[in-house]
Amino acid sequence: MERGRGRGKEAYVMKKQITSGTGAAISRVEGRLKVTGMAKYAAEFPVKNRVYAQGINSTVAKGKIVSIDTSEALAQPGVIKVITHENALDLQGHDKEMPAIGTSSPMAVLQSPEVHYYGQYIGLVVAETLEQAQYACRLIQVDYAQETAVTDFEAGRYKAYVPDEASDYTRGDVDSGLASADEQLEMTYITPIEHHHPMELHSAIASWTDGKVEVYASQQMVENSVTTIAKTFRIPESDVRVIAPFVGGGFGSKLQTERHVMLAIMAAKLIERPVQLTVTRTQMFTNTTLRQRNEQKFRIAARKDGTLTALVHETLSHTSTYEQYQEQCGTPTKMLYASPNARVTHRLMPLNLQTPFAMRAPGEATGSFALECAMDEMAWRLGMDPVDFRIANDTQTDPSNGKPFSSRLLTECLRIGADKFGWDQRPAKPNSREEGNWLVGYGVAGAARAAPYKTSSARVLLEVTGGEVYATVQTGATDIGTGTYTIVAQTAAEYLGIPVERITVELGDSDFPDSPGSGGSWGAASFANGTRAACLQAIEQLKQKAGITATDVSIERLLLDNELTRYTAEGTAEPTEEFEQHSVYSFGANFAEVWVDRDTGMFRIKRMVNVGSAGQILNPKTAYGQIIGGLTMGAGMAIAERTKVEPNFGNFITRSFADYHVPVNLDMAEIEVIFLPEEDKIANAMGVKGIGELGITSVAASIANAIFNATGKRFRELPITPETVIMKEREPGVV
Numbered sequence: 152m153e154r155g156r157g158r159g160k161e162a163y164v165m166k167k168q169i170t171s172g173t174g175a176a177i178s179r180v181e182g183r184l185k186v187t188g189m190a191k192y193a194a195e196f197p198v199k200n201r202v203y204a205q206g207i208n209s210t211v212a213k214g215k216i217v218s219i220d221t222s223e224a225l226a227q228p229g230v231i232k233v234i235t236h237e238n239a240l241d242l243q244g245h246d247k248e249m250p251a252i253g254t255s256s257p258m259a260v261l262q263s264p265e266v267h268y269y270g271q272y273i274g275l276v277v278a279e280t281l282e283q284a285q286y287a288c289r290l291i292q293v294d295y296a297q298e299t300a301v302t303d304f305e306a307g308r309y310k311a312y313v314p315d316e317a318s319d320y321t322r323g324d325v326d327s328g329l330a331s332a333d334e335q336l337e338m339t340y341i342t343p344i345e346h347h348h349p350m351e352l353h354s355a356i357a358s359w360t361d362g363k364v365e366v367y368a369s370q371q372m373v374e375n376s377v378t379t380i381a382k383t384f385r386i387p388e389s390d391v392r393v394i395a396p397f398v399g400g401g402f403g404s405k406l407q408t409e410r411h412v413m414l415a416i417m418a419a420k421l422i423e424r425p426v427q428l429t430v431t432r433t434q435m436f437t438n439t440t441l442r443q444r445n446e447q448k449f450r451i452a453a454r455k456d457g458t459l460t461a462l463v464h465e466t467l468s469h470t471s472t473y474e475q476y477q478e479q480c481g482t483p484t485k486m487l488y489a490s491p492n493a494r495v496t497h498r499l500m501p502l503n504l505q506t507p508f509a510m511r512a513p514g515e516a517t518g519s520f521a522l523e524c525a526m527d528e529m530a531w532r533l534g535m536d537p538v539d540f541r542i543a544n545d546t547q548t549d550p551s552n553g554k555p556f557s558s559r560l561l562t563e564c565l566r567i568g569a570d571k572f573g574w575d576q577r578p579a580k581p582n583s584r585e586e587g588n589w590l591v592g593y594g595v596a597g598a599a600r601a602a603p604y605k606t607s608s609a610r611v612l613l614e615v616t617g618g619e620v621y622a623t624v625q626t627g628a629t630d631i632g633t634g635t636y637t638i639v640a641q642t643a644a645e646y647l648g649i650p651v652e653r654i655t656v657e658l659g660d661s662d663f664p665d666s667p668g669s670g671g672s673w674g675a676a677s678f679a680n681g682t683r684a685a686c687l688q689a690i691e692q693l694k695q696k697a698g699i700t701a702t703d704v705s706i707e708r709l710l711l712d713n714e715l716t717r718y719t720a721e722g723t724a725e726p727t728e729e730f731e732q733h734s735v736y737s738f739g740a741n742f743a744e745v746w747v748d749r750d751t752g753m754f755r756i757k758r759m760v761n762v763g764s765a766g767q768i769l770n771p772k773t774a775y776g777q778i779i780g781g782l783t784m785g786a787g788m789a790i791a792e793r794t795k796v797e798p799n800f801g802n803f804i805t806r807s808f809a810d811y812h813v814p815v816n817l818d819m820a821e822i823e824v825i826f827l828p829e830e831d832k833i834a835n836a837m838g839v840k841g842i843g844e845l846g847i848t849s850v851a852a853s854i855a856n857a858i859f860n861a862t863g864k865r866f867r868e869l870p871i872t873p874e875t876v877i878m879k880e881r882e883p884g885v886v
Contacts, residue, residue: 172645173638173679173837176772180656181397181636190397193369194354194429201356201425202231204418205284206411207274207291208437209266212300212503212801213472216264216273220292224276227290229283232422235274236261240417242383245474251315252407252474252506254670255378260410260417266295267473268503269302269801270437275414277422281429300503302801304444304469307500311467314477318497320485322550328461328492332452334532340449340521341868342851344794345442346811347510349631351399352432353439357415358425363390368412370395371405372668373627373661379408380416395659398631398669402784403509404439405631406670411438436803436811440508441794443468443478447521451529457543459490464521470499471506478507480518483848486734487522487561487599489546503801509670511784512844515600516851520788523596523852524867527859531581531882537856538569541597549734557733557833560764561597564740564827568762569595571825572742581885582863589746592861596849598739602765602840603673606725607681608664611643611689613706615716620706622647623655624685627666628678630658633843634773635669635678641770642679642837646686647706664721672737672841675769677724680835684722692720724836733833737840739763741785741850743820745857752876754858756786756820759850764827766840771826774842778824781846787814788851791870 171177184190221233244259260272274291278284301307313319329335355368364384370376373393381388398405415428430438450463464484470476481495510516530540545562548555569575577593578584584591609626624643630636640654647654657663664685667677693709694700710718744758761778768774791812795804805811831838855866858876863885866875 173641173769179637180640193367196367198425203281204277204428206272209271209273211295211297212269214295214297217294224287224290229279230287232277254375254406257382260413300801307502311498311500320495323492325492325494329452332460333455335452337450340447342445342517344444345792347402347404349400354429355412355415356427357419365392371401376408377661393661401631402511433806442510443507449525451525461492462490463494465496467498469502472501474506479514482514483518485551488544512847515848519849520851523849527856554734557735558831561738564762568740572760590861592857594743594853594857596741596852598849600845602735602737604835605667605673605677607666607677608723609681609685610721611685613718621653625657625663627663629669631669638769642682672844676839680724684724688722689720735834737765737845741853743853743857747861752873759820760823762825764829765842766831767838777843778846785847785850789854
């Protein structure tokens with residue numbers, strides 16, 4: 152690859168790549184840049200005259216700063232400035248108490264001496280080098296008027312409240328549904344606090360020129376980042392530029408523009424030099440959001456023939472004491488199965504922890520654990536096959552709103568997955584199949600994830616060089632490691648009719664046409680359709696200029712007939728009325744084979760089969776990578792990931808990868824991924840649906856269900872550890 156000719160700071164042209172449009176499993180067009188270190192991430196841009204900043208963190212979980220002595224730090228060589236609430240810029244905060252936050256909420260910082268949680272930013276040191284800034288941070292002397300913090304889930308339970316009207320949902324008559332059932336079960340499922348931990352640390356380089364701010368930042372949504380910065384600093388959005396050509400993972404943690412970005416921008420304005428701030432790995436625990444701990448009480452009722460009569464799903468989560476966010480764990484329960492009666496509630500309690508926010512498949516990842524384990528438990532109680540039980544309650548109409556699904560292949564995912572997995576070999580009786588000292592079990596879980604589609608724009612720049620047409624596509628979309636560069640290039644190649652190697656893709660710049668950015672599984676559908684719209688607009692405009700009515704005309708001919716060597720066009724794609732009239736989801740099924748050592752409780756995930764129906768697969772190779780990532784994170788939920796709070800001080804006990812464990816290669820299984828052919832033009836013109844978050848949904852449940860099949864022991868709290876496997880009693884009725 153080589154640098155492209157476009158106007159962006161980081162534009163790339165792919166060389167020596169297979170020529171193909173959508174649907175082909177070509178390698179990533181930016182792959183060589185990444186492996187050779189040429190792809191620049193936020194902290195790697197060569198900004199002249201920059202200095203370095205390091206955030207200072209609170210060491211109490213609740214209280215007020217009485218005094219803060221910065222004199223020793225300021226006396227150190229290279230230290231330029233120490234910023235605290237006493238000398239910070241006046242920023243725009245929230246306009247009400249406990250607001251529900253989103254991806255464009257203001258993010259004021261250092262505005263008062265109040266401390267709401269352990270690790271909160273209470274200051275910033277700016278120095279000529281990073282080492283000088285880090286050393287000076289340790290010299291800051293802070294006195295607090297400490298107050299009693301509430302960081303324990305049990306202690307905060309009595310403060311639970313209803314976040315908003317949308318927190319509760321009911322259909323039918325739940326009491327009647329429960330009464331008419333032949334079998335009822337009531338269980339509580341618990342998922343712990345988790346952290347996102349992308350490999351790229353959150354970072355920003357900020358600079359001001361003539362009253363305008365430019366920020367290189369690791370953000371998933373550059374347009375929303377512009378809005379947040381503009382609101383916070385009370386400046387026009389036209390005075391803000393955010394650049395994020397490559398983002399090294401996010402999983403939702405980089406959807407918001409966090410306070411470290413505001414600190415960098417503030418410092419740059421105060422000292423009139425570019426400032427770089429990179430969040431440390433330890434600060435990634437305290438300063439870049441997390442997934443909430445969720446306690447999910449579940450009631451499920453069914454008749455002997457397997458017909459569901461009622462579902463009750465009550466979720467209790469926590470938020471911070473100054474902002475609110477709720478993970479919608481009840482989403483799958485509302486829509487996945489055809490129960491005529493359902494009640495879903497969500498409650499929040501304020502704790503002295505940082506504000507949680509979206510983590511991959513927020514709601515579905517955690518809610519599907521409760522729902523799909525409950526379905527497995529009910530199938531066992533009824534004596535039904537878990538696959539057959541799910542199929543018996545399939546539906547083509549969304550029970551939550553009465554809308555028809557644009558397409559729904561859940562039954563096909565379950566049946567094909569069962570066949571590929573060899574489900575007919577599943578032990579009918581738990582705790583019955585042995586391989587030496589290992590107990591072997593099979594588990595299944597259905598999956599669904601909304602497939603949003605958002606308005607997205609793109610610009611295509613055509614240029615004739617050496618008798619061949621080259622194209623540059625520019626859009627505010629971002630690539631967080633998912634393959635956006637590649638699918639945009641493939642889309643442009645297909646609709647312009649030119650080879651992929653002649654396509655340049657420029658992403659992640661708020662100066663480019665608006666795009667929703669990456670997140671929520673809306674990326675591929677939105678970016679591809681926006682690119683398609685720009686390409687079709689260029690073709691149509693050139694036809695009109697030349698007075699051509701023929702349909703099959705090459706882009707070279709159109710430029711030649713118009714006597715043009717360059718041409719630019721923009722296009723916008725947006726949801727249709729038909730889209731709004733349907734429920735649009737991707738569906739899937741997860742199958743897992745787990746071996747459990749009967750003496751030690753150690754267990755191994757031996758095989759996983761994932762079947763998904765997600766419309767047109769733009770690139771099977773990058774889509775496969777997304778599913779592998781989702782399965783790995785789902786396995787992490789089941790076997791390892793948990794953030795623990797230290798009860799005395801309110802800090803996290805887990806502060807690094809040494810104690811916050813994530814799956815590695817040896818933890819993972821033999822994996823087979825199957826994409827079902829599916830055409831869904833209601834979803835969008837290209838029939839593309841999201842798949843990245845579908846990959847994690849219900850994975851943990853399939854593993855837990857497999858462990859039950861192997862051992863006869865139910866696990867309703869994650870993660871499942873060897874200790875809990877040993878200590879747990881078998882379920883009643885298991886021999």
